[in-house]
Amino acid sequence: MAGGLALLSSASASSSASGLESVRCRLQGTTRPPAFSQDGDFVIGGVFSIHNYMYTLEHSYTSMPEPLQCTGSLDSRELRFSRAMVFAVEEINNSSDLLPGVTLGYQVHDSCTSVPMAMNVAFQLANGLDPMFDTGEQCSGSATVTAIVGESGSTPTISMLRIIGPFGIPQVSHFSTCACLSDKKQYPTFFRTIPSDQFQAAALAHLIKHFGWTWIGAVRSDSDYGNNGMAAFLQAAQEEGICVEYSEAFSRTNPLSRVQRVADVIRSSTARVVVAFTSVVEMRILLEEMERLPSPPRQWIGSESWVTDRDMLRFGLCAGAIGFGIQRSVIPSFRDFLLDLSPQKVSNSPLLTEFWEGAFGCRLGIGTTTGVGVEEKVCDGSEDIQQLQTPFTDTSQLRVTNMVYKAVYAIAHAIHSIVCEERENSTVNCDKNLNVKPTKVLERLTRVNFSRNGYQVSFDANGDPVATYELVNWQRRESGNIDFVTVGLYDGSLPPDQRLHIEREITWVKNSTQVPVSVCSDSCPPGTRKAVQKGKPVCCYDCIQCAEGEISNNTDSSDCLICPEEYWPNAERDRCILKPVEFLSFHEVLGIILTVCSVGGACLAIATATVFYRHRTSAIVRANNSELSFLLLFSLTLCFLCSLTFIGRPSEWSCMLRHTAFGITFVLCISCVLGKTIVVLMAFRATLPGSNVMKWFGPPQQRLTVVSFTFVQALICTLWLVLSPPFPIKNLTTYKEKIILECDVGSAIGFWAVLGYIGLLALLCFVLAFLARKLPDNFNEAKFITFSMLIFCAVWITFIPAYVSSPGKFTVAVEIFAIITSSFGLFFLLFVPKCFIILFRPEKNTKKQLMEKTSNDTRY
Numbered sequence: 001m002a003g004g005l006a007l008l009s010s011a012s013a014s015s016s017a018s019g020l021e022s023v024r025c026r027l028q029g030t031t032r033p034p035a036f037s038q039d040g041d042f043v044i045g046g047v048f049s050i051h052n053y054m055y056t057l058e059h060s061y062t063s064m065p066e067p068l069q070c071t072g073s074l075d076s077r078e079l080r081f082s083r084a085m086v087f088a089v090e091e092i093n094n095s096s097d098l099l100p101g102v103t104l105g106y107q108v109h110d111s112c113t114s115v116p117m118a119m120n121v122a123f124q125l126a127n128g129l130d131p132m133f134d135t136g137e138q139c140s141g142s143a144t145v146t147a148i149v150g151e152s153g154s155t156p157t158i159s160m161l162r163i164i165g166p167f168g169i170p171q172v173s174h175f176s177t178c179a180c181l182s183d184k185k186q187y188p189t190f191f192r193t194i195p196s197d198q199f200q201a202a203a204l205a206h207l208i209k210h211f212g213w214t215w216i217g218a219v220r221s222d223s224d225y226g227n228n229g230m231a232a233f234l235q236a237a238q239e240e241g242i243c244v245e246y247s248e249a250f251s252r253t254n255p256l257s258r259v260q261r262v263a264d265v266i267r268s269s270t271a272r273v274v275v276a277f278t279s280v281v282e283m284r285i286l287l288e289e290m291e292r293l294p295s296p297p298r299q300w301i302g303s304e305s306w307v308t309d310r311d312m313l314r315f316g317l318c319a320g321a322i323g324f325g326i327q328r329s330v331i332p333s334f335r336d337f338l339l340d341l342s343p344q345k346v347s348n349s350p351l352l353t354e355f356w357e358g359a360f361g362c363r364l365g366i367g368t369t370t371g372v373g374v375e376e377k378v379c380d381g382s383e384d385i386q387q388l389q390t391p392f393t394d395t396s397q398l399r400v401t402n403m404v405y406k407a408v409y410a411i412a413h414a415i416h417s418i419v420c421e422e423r424e425n426s427t428v429n430c431d432k433n434l435n436v437k438p439t440k441v442l443e444r445l446t447r448v449n450f451s452r453n454g455y456q457v458s459f460d461a462n463g464d465p466v467a468t469y470e471l472v473n474w475q476r477r478e479s480g481n482i483d484f485v486t487v488g489l490y491d492g493s494l495p496p497d498q499r500l501h502i503e504r505e506i507t508w509v510k511n512s513t514q515v516p517v518s519v520c521s522d523s524c525p526p527g528t529r530k531a532v533q534k535g536k537p538v539c540c541y542d543c544i545q546c547a548e549g550e551i552s553n554n555t556d557s558s559d560c561l562i563c564p565e566e567y568w569p570n571a572e573r574d575r576c577i578l579k580p581v582e583f584l585s586f587h588e589v590l591g592i593i594l595t596v597c598s599v600g601g602a603c604l605a606i607a608t609a610t611v612f613y614r615h616r617t618s619a620i621v622r623a624n625n626s627e628l629s630f631l632l633l634f635s636l637t638l639c640f641l642c643s644l645t646f647i648g649r650p651s652e653w654s655c656m657l658r659h660t661a662f663g664i665t666f667v668l669c670i671s672c673v674l675g676k677t678i679v680v681l682m683a684f685r686a687t688l689p690g691s692n693v694m695k696w697f698g699p700p701q702q703r704l705t706v707v708s709f710t711f712v713q714a715l716i717c718t719l720w721l722v723l724s725p726p727f728p729i730k731n732l733t734t735y736k737e738k739i740i741l742e743c744d745v746g747s748a749i750g751f752w753a754v755l756g757y758i759g760l761l762a763l764l765c766f767v768l769a770f771l772a773r774k775l776p777d778n779f780n781e782a783k784f785i786t787f788s789m790l791i792f793c794a795v796w797i798t799f800i801p802a803y804v805s806s807p808g809k810f811t812v813a814v815e816i817f818a819i820i821t822s823s824f825g826l827f828f829l830l831f832v833p834k835c836f837i838i839l840f841r842p843e844k845n846t847k848k849q850l851m852e853k854t855s856n857d858t859r860y
Contacts, residue, residue, distance in 0.1 A: 030067040031129045032109075032120065035351040036086055040105025041432040042415055044089065044408065045125040047111050047118060047150030047160065048082045050075055050351065052252075052281055054114035068120055070112035074354055075280075076392035077309060077400075078152060080338065081174065082108045083392075084401045085149055087337045088408035098409075099416050102432045107145065110351065111156050113281065118156035122148075122163040143169055146441050147411040149404060153279065154178030154225040157190075165189045168439035172410055174403035177304070178228045182462040189442055191463040193403040193410065194326060197229035197277075199467030199492045200304060203324050204275060205236035206490070206500055207471070208301065214539045215520040216301075217271040218244050219262060219286065221278040222251040229277045229303065243520060243539030245271040252281045256289075263289045267296060272509075272518040275301045280309050287315040299509045299516045308399050308472055310391045313482045320509040324469035324490060329402035329455060335395040339385050359388055397484055399470075406457050413457075414444035467492030471500075475507045526553050526574035529560045546573045549736055566730070568737045581730075583741040584647050584809040584816075591647050594816050601640035601823055608831045609633040615838050627699060628679070631706065632672035632830070638665040639823040643816045650728040655743035659726050660717040662819060663754035667713035669826065670761040670792075671706040677768045677785050678705070713757055720750030731808065740808040759796060765789050784829040791825035 035050065051070035059065050089106045092098055107125060111118040128144040148164065148171045151157045157176040164171065165187060172191045173181075179198035181190050208216060218234070220226035226249060234244060246269060248262045263286065266274060276283060283306040300321035306312055307323030346352040347364050357363055362379040385393065395401075418440055420430040449458040459465060471488030488502040508516055524530050524543035529552055531544045546552055550560035551569045563569055567576035585591050612621050612629060621629070642665050645658035679702065724747035731740035745751035766789035799818040806814045837844050 027127055027130075029120070029123075030064075031124055032067055033129065034107040034109050036082060036106065036108040036349065038086075038089070038105045040089075040093075040103040042102070042419075042436060043105040043107060043145045044085075044411055045121075045145040045148040045150075046082060046085045046106060046108040047121050047125075047148065047152075047156070048078045048085075048108065049113040049152040049156070050078045050082060050110040051112045054112040054117050068112075068117050070110055070114075070117070072112075074351075074358060076355065076359075076390045077280075077311065079351070079355055080392050080401055081152065081404045082110075083338060084331070084334065084404040085408055087331075087334055088405050088412075090337075091333075092409070092412045097428075098412055099420065100428055100430055102415075102419065102430045104412065104415075111151055111153075113153060113156070115156055115159045118151055119159050119163060122160040126164055126167060126169065143167060143438050145169065146415060146436055146438050147172065147445075149174065149407045149411070151176060153223070154181065154228070155223045157181065158187075158224055161187050161190055168437075168442055170411075170414075170438060170442040170445050172407040172445070174407050175305070175400050176225075178224045179232050180224060180228050182464055184462060187463075191407075191410070191445055191459050193406040193457065193465055194304075194400065195467035195469070195492070196462075196464050197225070197303075198232050199464075200324055200469070201229060201232035202236045203467070203469055203490045203492070203499070204233055204301060204303070205240045205242060206496075207322070207324070208237065208242055208273070208275070209240040210500055211515050213273045213516075213518040214242055215271045215518050216242060216244055216273045216275055217266060217269050217298075218247040218275045219266070219278060220247070220249050220276070221282045222249040222254070223279070225279060225305070226277050226282070233275065233277060241538070243537035245269050245520075245537075250282065250286070252279075252285055259285055259289050262286065263293075263295075266290065266298065267293070270520070272297070272516050273299045273301060276306070277303045278306060280306045280312065283312065287312075287318065290317060291315065297509045299518065304399075304469070307474075308397060308484060310394055310397060310484070313474065313484075316482065319474055319476050319482050319511065320507055321474040322487070322506060323472055325472045325484075326399035326403060327455075327468055327470050328486065329398050329453065331395070331398055331402060331405055331453065334398070334401075334405075335393075338393055338395070341385055343379055343381055343383070355392065356383070359385075359390055359392075402453075402455065406452060406455065409450070409452050410445060410448050410457055410459075411441065413448050413450055414441045417444045417447070471502070473504075473506050476511055523555050524552075524557065526551075526555060526557070527569075527572045528552060529557050551576055565732060566739060579732075579737065579739045581739045581741055582735075582809055583649055584812045585649075586647055590809075590813055594813065594820065595644065595647060597820050598640050598643045598816070601820060601827065602637045605633050605637040605640060605827060608827070608835055609637075611835055611838060618838060620834055620837055620844075628672050628676050628702060628706075629831075632669060632676070632826075635665055635669035635672055636823055636827055639669055639819060643819045646812050646816050646819075650741050650743045652727060655726040655728050656721055658743065659745065659751065659754065660721065663717050663758065664710065664713050666758050666819075666822075667761060668706065668710045669823075670758060670765055671709035673785055673788070673826065673830070674709065674761060674765040674768070675702045675705050677765055678702075681768060681771070709761060713754065716750070716753050716757060720747055720754070723747060724750065726751075734807045738808075742809070742812065755796070759793070762789055762792050762796070766793060784833065788826045788829040791829070792822045795822045795825065 051072050051074060053070070053072035055069040055071040057066060085108060086106060089104045093103050109121040109124070111121055125145045125148055126143050148160070148169060150171070150173060151160060152175040154176045157171070157173055158178070158181070161171060168189060170189050170191060172193065174193055176192060177194055177197040177200065179196045179201070181187050181192065182196050182198065216237075218230060220230040230247065230249075234247065237244065246265050248265055250258050250262050276286075278286070283302075295317060298317075300318050302321055302323030304323065304325045307321060308325035312318070341352065341356070343356070343364060346356045353364055356379070360379060360383040362377040362383070364379050415436060416430070418436050419432065419434045420428050422428050446459060451457070457465070467490075469490040470486045471490060473485045473487045474482050475485045476482050485504065487504040487506050488500065490500050492499060505513060507513065520537065520540040521533075521542070524541070528543040528545050530541040532538050533540045533542060546560035546569065549569065550562050551573050552560045553574050563576035566579055568579045569575070570577050584594075586595060609630060612626065612633070615621055616626055638661070642658070642661040645654055645661055648654065726743045726746045729742060729744045731742050734740055766786065769785035769789055795818050799814065802814045803811060
């Protein structure tokens, strides 16, 4: 299996026992001892980023390079992760249920948070630590480990998978969250006990949307973890309608100027919320730079890599930060295991020695003198690790540590399913001499499903666990210290609207309880819509009031909705209300005035008829054809009253009645006037010698004339009502904001035929009256008929343009006004002068006056 990783030596020997040729092989490079190790029947490898940097030298290529070495500060948290693996292995070895009688071994390495070192460790875990080994084949053999736990970073993990993946060695990571690692085509041997960044990115976008932040900044590590995680987040944010003002990337290996530029971008931005998808190391570098100069308050949203790291709590500017972390857990007896250290135990491990000396500020063994001549303190055994307050000893926030713990148990369960079998008496028999190949462990890991300390462990088809997070808030205590407080939960297995659950009050930046606002533009209230500002993201917009006839009933509406046909927006344009229905009503001022005029005119006509009836034997009544006068007064009364049918809510019957009643009554009225005019003309002709005209135009002929003219109009109205009668409609076009109830004429031909016939009779009457205006008659009505017809025609000629141009209910008012005005014109000119003589000049209402007037007119 390690054939590609070793060189064949020049010597070979024969095996006396088997007769097969034995080949002695030598590994390339120099092996590096593990930080912690223990032999066992089956060995599990472990890789952790305990140091932050790798010591590098320029190679001269003239001599063998120096062995790779770690440098920089020691990460106490990562050290705790490595000890958690040791603890889990020892706990399994002491278990009577899991792998009884089988001893697990381990090799724990420090990758120095470095890709070259991680690759070197991968080679060592595959080939072993012996620089020389014998094999019966051409420098190939089985791997020295059955599976590997680690690495903490996604980029080193990917590098290791490129090496060990082709050989089928399974790798179970506790902290590599890059979504790219879920690709089984590229990484078929990868599993993890921590959720993928794909879930975390969706959770972060959900969280930001939940608090209404639409304008944010983003920073990330320039690594597989940061780049892939941020890419997934930006996609999820875009789907949630969140805009990103800036997205900056940097690495811990970048020059300081690069970090300063990122910090300046954060300081000068308008986004008050910053999402940081970075590793702990990069985040520490950035925050140190942010603290160097005064910075405006920012609400930090953190990824799980740093937001639950207790060592980061020293940065006060992040007080109020929130982010998703792995669920806090409890590992029984783990704290006792961590604290079970003494100077004697520590001195056997260079890594623990470095931790001990750094934590207590002393040196184990013989003291040395510093460069300034001060002798360093020697550890004298009085150091008490129980009193030590470091991330290594802090077990109150066991989150990622539990992921290490579960990873070891997952591998153990996979091995257990291979080497152990349960017998009939419920005892378990395990064969520790069985040759367990990593590929077999890989296959069994896909079927792992167990529960440990109340936590379920299983993997989906991509090697990922169920995504469950705690929402962690950095809250400042009364003592002034910042601590982690779990304020909510996120369960990716639930429906989208039920995944996020806030359980406690969140403390925000500047210790505020009010949710900070981070938007490019303030929300557009209902009644407006968003108009994106040119050249800016969609979250930067102006609020434009909805156009006429449109509404928006939600905040931040992208478009306005058109109200239904019979609805209109309210003043705020946030809801559609029924349009007010308008028609000429009896209750409004205009309707009341027209009603009074109409009824008043009818009353005057009736009163005049009463006066004429009481004085029916008088000369003036008898001389003016009393029968036609009474019929004319009756028709005028109907003309006044028919205008009332135009007032009120239009209905099917009122629409048909108003136009037909108007047409017939007016024709009756004009027919009477026409009859009176003809009588005057015939009466003058009858006074000529030898004329017998009045014999042909007596009362029967007069009645027949009136009936004939009226019948023609009645026939026109009947055809109109039968073929296409008027009907009520809702006029929605004249006014947009209200509905006009009116009568549609149905047939325009019928409507204008009715008016045309009235106009024809009026014109005929006017012509005849004009011809008879100077006839010698004491009570000659021709002059008055001429003026009345002149007024009548003038009114109805001006009616046509006024009717066509008047909007809404005023169309009806114009028609009523024309009816009343023309009726009053006829009434006043034809009857008021006679009434005046009857009532106030009775001396002129005699036959003698009639004869005198006739003689005078004849002489003239």
